[in-house]
Amino acid sequence: MSQKPLPGFRDFYPDQFAERAHIFDTWRRVVRRYAFQEYDGPPLEPLELYTQKSGEEIVTQLYNFTDKGDRAVAMRPEMTPTFARMVGAKAQALRKPVRWFAIPQLFRYERTQKGRLREHFQLNVDIVGEADVLADAELLSIAIEIMRAFGLSDRDVRARVSDRRLLNGLLSHLGIAESSWAAVYAVLDKLERQPREVSAEKLAAAGLDANTVDTVLGFGTLDFATVAARYGDAPAVREHVERFRQYLAYLDALGVAAWVQFDLTIVRGLAYYTGIVFELFDNVGEFRAICGGGRYDNLLKSLGGTDLPALGFGMGDVVIGELLRSRGLLHAVPAAPAFWVAQSPDTGDAPQAALRTARALRDADCAVEFTLRSQKLDKQLEAGRKADARAFVIVDPSSAEAPWRVRRSAHDDLVFSSLEALVAWASMPHESSHE
Amino acid sequence: MSQKPLPGFRDFYPDQFAERAHIFDTWRRVVRRYAFQEYDGPPLEPLELYTQKSGEEIVTQLYNFTDKGDRAVAMRPEMTPTFARMVGAKAQALRKPVRWFAIPQLFRYERTQKGRLREHFQLNVDIVGEADVLADAELLSIAIEIMRAFGLSDRDVRARVSDRRLLNGLLSHLGIAESSWAAVYAVLDKLERQPREVSAEKLAAAGLDANTVDTVLGFGTLDFATVAARYGDAPAVREHVERFRQYLAYLDALGVAAWVQFDLTIVRGLAYYTGIVFELFDNVGEFRAICGGGRYDNLLKSLGGTDLPALGFGMGDVVIGELLRSRGLLHAVPAAPAFWVAQSPDTGDAPQAALRTARALRDADCAVEFTLRSQKLDKQLEAGRKADARAFVIVDPSSAEAPWRVRRSAHDDLVFSSLEALVAWASMPHESSHE
Numbered sequence: 001m002s003q004k005p006l007p008g009f010r011d012f013y014p015d016q017f018a019e020r021a022h023i024f025d026t027w028r029r030v031v032r033r034y035a036f037q038e039y040d041g042p043p044l045e046p047l048e049l050y051t052q053k054s055g056e057e058i059v060t061q062l063y064n065f066t067d068k069g070d071r072a073v074a075m076r077p078e079m080t081p082t083f084a085r086m087v088g089a090k091a092q093a094l095r096k097p098v099r100w101f102a103i104p105q106l107f108r109y110e111r112t113q114k115g116r117l118r119e120h121f122q123l124n125v126d127i128v129g130e131a132d133v134l135a136d137a138e139l140l141s142i143a144i145e146i147m148r149a150f151g152l153s154d155r156d157v158r159a160r161v162s163d164r165r166l167l168n169g170l171l172s173h174l175g176i177a178e179s180s181w182a183a184v185y186a187v188l189d190k191l192e193r194q195p196r197e198v199s200a201e202k203l204a205a206a207g208l209d210a211n212t213v214d215t216v217l218g219f220g221t222l223d224f225a226t227v228a229a230r231y232g233d234a235p236a237v238r239e240h241v242e243r244f245r246q247y248l249a250y251l252d253a254l255g256v257a258a259w260v261q262f263d264l265t266i267v268r269g270l271a272y273y274t275g276i277v278f279e280l281f282d283n284v285g286e287f288r289a290i291c292g293g294g295r296y297d298n299l300l301k302s303l304g305g306t307d308l309p310a311l312g313f314g315m316g317d318v319v320i321g322e323l324l325r326s327r328g329l330l331h332a333v334p335a336a337p338a339f340w341v342a343q344s345p346d347t348g349d350a351p352q353a354a355l356r357t358a359r360a361l362r363d364a365d366c367a368v369e370f371t372l373r374s375q376k377l378d379k380q381l382e383a384g385r386k387a388d389a390r391a392f393v394i395v396d397p398s399s400a401e402a403p404w405r406v407r408r409s410a411h412d413d414l415v416f417s418s419l420e421a422l423v424a425w426a427s428m429p430h431e432s433s434h435e
Numbered sequence: 436m437s438q439k440p441l442p443g444f445r446d447f448y449p450d451q452f453a454e455r456a457h458i459f460d461t462w463r464r465v466v467r468r469y470a471f472q473e474y475d476g477p478p479l480e481p482l483e484l485y486t487q488k489s490g491e492e493i494v495t496q497l498y499n500f501t502d503k504g505d506r507a508v509a510m511r512p513e514m515t516p517t518f519a520r521m522v523g524a525k526a527q528a529l530r531k532p533v534r535w536f537a538i539p540q541l542f543r544y545e546r547t548q549k550g551r552l553r554e555h556f557q558l559n560v561d562i563v564g565e566a567d568v569l570a571d572a573e574l575l576s577i578a579i580e581i582m583r584a585f586g587l588s589d590r591d592v593r594a595r596v597s598d599r600r601l602l603n604g605l606l607s608h609l610g611i612a613e614s615s616w617a618a619v620y621a622v623l624d625k626l627e628r629q630p631r632e633v634s635a636e637k638l639a640a641a642g643l644d645a646n647t648v649d650t651v652l653g654f655g656t657l658d659f660a661t662v663a664a665r666y667g668d669a670p671a672v673r674e675h676v677e678r679f680r681q682y683l684a685y686l687d688a689l690g691v692a693a694w695v696q697f698d699l700t701i702v703r704g705l706a707y708y709t710g711i712v713f714e715l716f717d718n719v720g721e722f723r724a725i726c727g728g729g730r731y732d733n734l735l736k737s738l739g740g741t742d743l744p745a746l747g748f749g750m751g752d753v754v755i756g757e758l759l760r761s762r763g764l765l766h767a768v769p770a771a772p773a774f775w776v777a778q779s780p781d782t783g784d785a786p787q788a789a790l791r792t793a794r795a796l797r798d799a800d801c802a803v804e805f806t807l808r809s810q811k812l813d814k815q816l817e818a819g820r821k822a823d824a825r826a827f828v829i830v831d832p833s834s835a836e837a838p839w840r841v842r843r844s845a846h847d848d849l850v851f852s853s854l855e856a857l858v859a860w861a862s863m864p865h866e867s868s869h870e
């Protein structure tokens with residue numbers, strides 16, 4: 001029997017599962033503060049759901065096949081098409097704005113390399129039915145509050161934010177023909193990673209004159225105040241600057257402005273986003289983007305659904321896990337038993353009294369374990385120590401008065417003369433073993 | 436765009452997701468009381484992982500394909516092979532007994548018919564490394580305590596239990612050749628569903644004489660006391676009766692004996708189980724088995740892993756969901772906002788004060804929503820009512836003294852003069868909106 005999972009797939013032993021659960025729990029805790037509701041869809045969908053949005057090229061990256069009913073199907077590489085399908089099917093009946101989240105496992109057949117998996121889990125948070133920029137601020141604040149809940153600060157992570165409409169307004173104001181915008185986007189997207197001459201050549205090839213090339217190459221260092229001062233009165237730009245100013249004011253009221261950095265090089269998927277877009281990065285630049293998202297007002301309609309404005313982000317479990325681990329912020333471990341129940345005297349008798357005790361403690365929602373065979377007391381206690389039990393309950397059915405002793409350390413025995421008293425004590429909040 | 440999932444696959448809208456979450460949460464809550472640790476494995480595995488255990492026939496039921504690296508792979512139809520692989524890979528290092536659980540989604544290409552899906556979620560609970568029958572009692576008590584946690588009683592559900600070793604002892608005692616046992620098992624498995632004459636013919640064809648055929652056909656109505664009285668002294672049976680008696684005593688000490696019914700017609704997978712086996716059924720006989728499991732001491736070794744005794748059960752989300760729904764015990768709904776924050780006066784001003792209030796309440800872990808655009812107060816409140824908000828917070832930044840009013844019903848306004856006071860009140864347990 002092979003002892004390994006497929007390349008790019010992960011086994012989650014309890015140690016790894018505890019880390020994953022910490023990430024999922026933190027995601028859920030924050031998103032629920034924002035009153036979002038969780039949904040899920042199938043991990044296998046018709047192939048066309050994905051080719052319709054992303055074109056046939058995506059098939060090379062998919063786990064796709066023909067099922068036994070001759071359907072072309074694919075394991076989901078992203079959640080948005082499923083989300084769009086589900087919202088579309090009930091668009092009339094759903095309360096707007098729709099505020100939904102999901103934590104799907106996603107699959108891509110990529111070349112496996114360091115840190116590149118073929119599956120990951122991704123928090124998806126989406127709002128449908130609200131065009132106002134306040135929705136954009138609400139959305140980004142969720143991603144940032146998640147960082148805060150993980151123990152990260154604005155010294156660790158920044159949110160780089162652009163606005164597709166503002167950028168279009170700038171290009172328009174600079175006299176760049178709309179047919180060249182895609183080329184400009186591509187250059188901006190690579191501005192940090194590609195030599196300046198290469199970028200300049202590409203812009204020139206797209207028809208920009210030398211002055212405009214210089215201006216565009218300077219976009220990477222423009223802050224919002226400079227854009228507002230320099231271009232804020234231009235007719236093609238004005239309303240977009242005003243909207244973005246409003247967005248920043250909302251982010252400030254929501255308490256996350258310090259994390260946000262205006263950055264016109266944040267482009268993201270060309271065919272997809274229509275407004276404000278953002279990505280979260282660690283400040284050291286050590287990892288890939290932690291999170292990315294933005295406004296995609298035309299997507300639901302283009303997928304044949306209803307025409308509703310929408311925005312959302314995705315955050316994978318892998319990059320955030322690496323970042324938290326590197327900062328010493330991922331120390332989740334599986335829960336140990338709250339109580340290890342043992343039975344004395346040292347006779348190896350059938351442990352009925354221990355079982356009744358365990359049952360009563362479990363009824364009070366305590367995590368309880370005991371030796372799964374009759375054993376001498378020292379063996380029972382040794383097993384409990386190996387399990388890292390937080391406390392021992394030693395029951396002695398031969399004692400008439402005080403058969404239950406609770407031992408939390410060598411010098412700390414509590415004695416109970418009834419099971420009810422023991423359970424009442426174990427149920428007290430400060431002794432609680434609730435998870 | 437197709438608005439439907441693939442046949443046999445489910446969309447989980449928030450309403451359905453809340454029901455699924457109630458089932459998962461109940462599973463986790465009970466299993467954690469037993470100090471089990473959660474794990475997970477890949478939903479896609481090498482095909483041979485499944486054919487090795489179940490033979491080539493299983494392929495007709497699988498979502499299997501060749502991936503882009505020419506590997507024969509399959510979406511997991513069950514968790515046990517992955518569990519065996521994971522335990523096998525670290526058998527030396529793991530503390531024994533291993534007490535693990537998982538809630539994988541499983542996939543089978545079955546003919547879709549009423550109530551038959553092609554995916555479901557299944558709680559898997561397994562113990563590895565303990566041969567004693569106390570482990571069998573512990574395992575069954577988990578399945579039964581889950582029923583209790585769902586609000587079901589021993590009037591709703593019974594656990595039908597047999598012991599493969601005891602049954603073998605009986606067949607041996609009756610002089611039935613070991614080569615005929617498989618045929619006897621097959622008849623017992625169908626005893627309830629197949630005409631008595633058919634069963635009798637099959638047993639005769641397997642070489643049983645008329646007397647023995649009658650005896651075996653009577654197995655379906657034998658209780659344990661009768662078996663013990665009638666066969667308990669037979670050398671081939673004695674130790675198995677004793678063990679089973681001990682098992683029942685343990686179940687009694689664990690508080691679940693009333694749910695348990697001895698039933699020699701519970702057979703389950705032939706090549707798999709080696710000891711006590713069980714299935715949970717609703718008492719009306721309305722649904723398929725809720726849960727099934729037992730001891731499979733040889734499986735880990737036969738899959739090329741380590742030779743460790745093991746036992747476990749699986750419980751799907753579909754049958755238990757149908758049963759709970761039919762009994763009125765599945766009424767989970769998505770959480771509504773604890774607070775809807777609105778801003779007055781009725782000016783439609785930018786809602787900075789509302790945003791700051793929302794942020795402070797969210798910091799205190801309350802679920803908070805507000806209108807995602809500037810709106811008049813009555814529109815804001817109407818939106819909150821549509822969202823079923825449990826309470827309204829109306830902030831009036833033009834008021835110097837008491838800008839925060841909390842309204843839980845028409846005649847119940849609380850007034851706070853500082854945000855800190857509001858948050859302190861909202862954080863009190865009786866007002867808590869923690870999920």
